[in-house]
Amino acid sequence: MGATSEQVESLVRREYQHGFVTDIENETVPPGLNEDVVRLISAKKNEPQWMLDWRLEAYRNWLKMTPPSWAQVKHPEIDFQSISYYSAPKSKDDGPKSLDEVDPRLLETYEKLGIPLEEQKMLAGVAVDAVFDSVSVATTFREKLSEVGVIFCSISEALKDYPELVRQYIGSVVPENDNYFAALNSAVFSDGSFVYIPKGVRCPMELSTYFRINAQNTGQFERTLIVAEEGSYVSYLEGCTAPKRDENQLHAAVVELVAMTDAEIKYSTVQNWYPGDEDGRGGIYNFVTKRGECRGDRSKIAWTQVETGSAITWKYPSCVLKGDYSVGEFYSVALTSNHQQADTGTKMIHVGRNTTSTIIAKGISAMQGEQAYRGLVRFGKGAENARNYTQCDSLLVGDRCGAHTFPYIEAMNPTAKVEHEASTSKIGEDQLFYCKQRGISEEDAVSMIVNGFCKEVMKELPMEFAVEAQKLLGISLEGAVG
């Protein structure tokens, strides 16, 4: 077995490829959090009074809360007074209207990340709302989208242009006092994306946002709100990277999805925040609240996530299935290596009749990586004939990593049916032997087995993203991908 462990160890050992720092003058408020900082953020964004009140309410709630301690993760206490809560590239003053107006060094950053911002217009047909630190710097395809009535802009723009829409939906899925980090986000969120798909519209292209934490000592608190009206469809992609830093950075985002009757939202994430170095120094703390509500009958929300980055991941994209016949799906691949820790999973709350949900979670732990699947499947009293199928599998690589499963099942309806399965194993020696015996190198064999292990999830990603996600797993298993 010796050869294989070494092999695999070399596969998962990798340098973080997005660890460069863009040198742009930033406008950053000094570290610390108090009501004045909340007021300042709100003022900077020219927000309406109700928004400020809402933020302050969240802040006051947050003061009364304590950080959650139930997750299977270890980290030193976070000093919320040492974080700067607002950071914007200075050149933003006028607000760019096209790519030409965007700071070329920014574009360079995105190019290094491999986002074909320029090419996308011609090739991929993907509209990108790129969030650089806290302010949205470039939004493409807005005009084309507005032709069909789709609103896709940063949330601060939405607050200016469509305040009533934002007011109607913000906090309606994740209330400002939902949990410790959601409350913090509600108080200090700086930007994020807003998507509104009108009745009966099928969004003509995949929408995509790239988040990137650049400035030092800044937390990123973005807030995303997607509303799909009756009979509409949207597929939204989110990718995240952050540069190398020795200290830990906090990322506490909130994502809210609302699906009305017959609407469908597909939300895909590739998360590649800086995971820290080999000794576990630095890296992003990724404490995210994501929740979708299927409000109408026959609506559908599907979460797909590929989590390869962050020092600590704490996130549970969830679905509240209120409408009859509504559908919730969760597909996840999480990879933890070196000293990464992940406590992730989903919640499927069945409220309506004939609701169904599917959970497929694949975890790969390598080196000293620690990983936990934590999920809740709940059938309320009215969830007649509801169905859930859950499968979570873990693959262990190395004898110092950990894989844990904590599924909660709560059933209050006798016609509901839930099935949960979980397994944990290492890469089978017989599988490796089979491949090698047929002339496939050990490296390729490991790659094949890992890819096969994740296949069920990867196939759920939109094409553009699937390629990128596979590339990411490739980097993570450096040298193995042929």
Place this chain on the structure above:
Amino acid sequence: MSAVDHYLNAFEAEAAGLPGRGQPWLDGIRDAGIERFAEVGFPTPRNEQWKYTRVAAIEKRRFGLPAAATPVTARQLEPFLFSGLACDRLVFVNGRYASALSSISEGEVRMESLAAVLKNEPALVEQHLAHYGDMKRNAFTALNAAFMLDGAYVHLPRNVAAERPVHLLFVSTEDGGEFAAHTRNLIVAEEGSSGKVIESYVALGDGGYLTNNATEVVLGANSELEHYKLQEESLKAFHIAALDVHQDRDSRFTSHAVSFGALLGRQDINAVLDAEGAVCNLYGLYVADGRQHVDFHTTVEHAKPHGTSREFYKGIIGGRARGVFNGRVHVHQDAQKTDSQQSNKNLLLSHHAEVDAKPELEIYADDVKCSHGATVGQLDDNMLFYLRSRGIDKEAARGLLTYGFAQDIIDHMSLAAVRDHLEGILVRRVPAAESVAGIL
């Protein structure tokens, strides 16, 4: 007076009369128990281990010593015996050993009242008593350590295969009033020995008492124990129990835990596979209806390599009852080549019933095979159709399938007499009981 104060005062008043008082090591255990309990009190739902089980009803009552009750006769015990089973029997009435009702044959296996051992030969149990139950984690175990009054001490000497099973029968009477029985059992199987122990908890009448039991099982190298735990308490009673098992090299432990009774029943089972090659099998069945609440918390600790564990639990929950299952498998870093499987299946029979299941895996070793599965649902429509197409009416078909669902667990028991006894109870607990009995 708060519940904690009530038990602190009771301890002060009763401690001197508890068996073995004056033995420094035992006093240490009792004092540590009451201190720990005073510190944490009764668990609340904020405690993850008690998330789904509220013990406020126990906290509200002031359980004390049993009232002087009318003596129990051998005849009264007949319904609780296993017909056709030749076994040794120790009977405990309201938590105290009743020698007149017990029958112990001559043999190499030693069995007697723990209170007697603590009084006469305390050194015998010093090595093991209260070494395995974790009173830090479980407030009831701490309370038991403080107040433990009586129970059974069973000792299987080296290389002895016990010929007869040992039946420990705990009877609670209605005229005992609202009392607490802090019973403690210690079962020690020395190297190479084997045996079978049946613990059953039954009631005469409809008392609202509390059984707070703690049983410790110590398995030496290459020993084997089949343990039965049958809970048929009164439907007004509270039954809290912890079974802590410590396994040495190549030992084999099998547990059958069946829960039919009690208003609130909570059973913790913790097995530590502390040497290579240990095997642990846990089978469980819980049936609850009316306003019953039943909770099973099991933990299998794979501490050393080459351990095997199998766990199969099934629950049938109807009426306004609630069933809770929490199965945790913890594989330590050293425990390579662990093979562990767990399955929990629940039948939910009513719109007012609830099942909360939480199978957990916590794994720190890489060369392991571990899996778990959990389901909650109702009877298979195809099976119902099959039976109905053969002229069995709907209710009877449901009853028959429910019976079959549960029998699957009972079938793992090696003692036919116990199987028959349980099947007799089970057939009365399924829907359309009369028709089912008729068909069978």
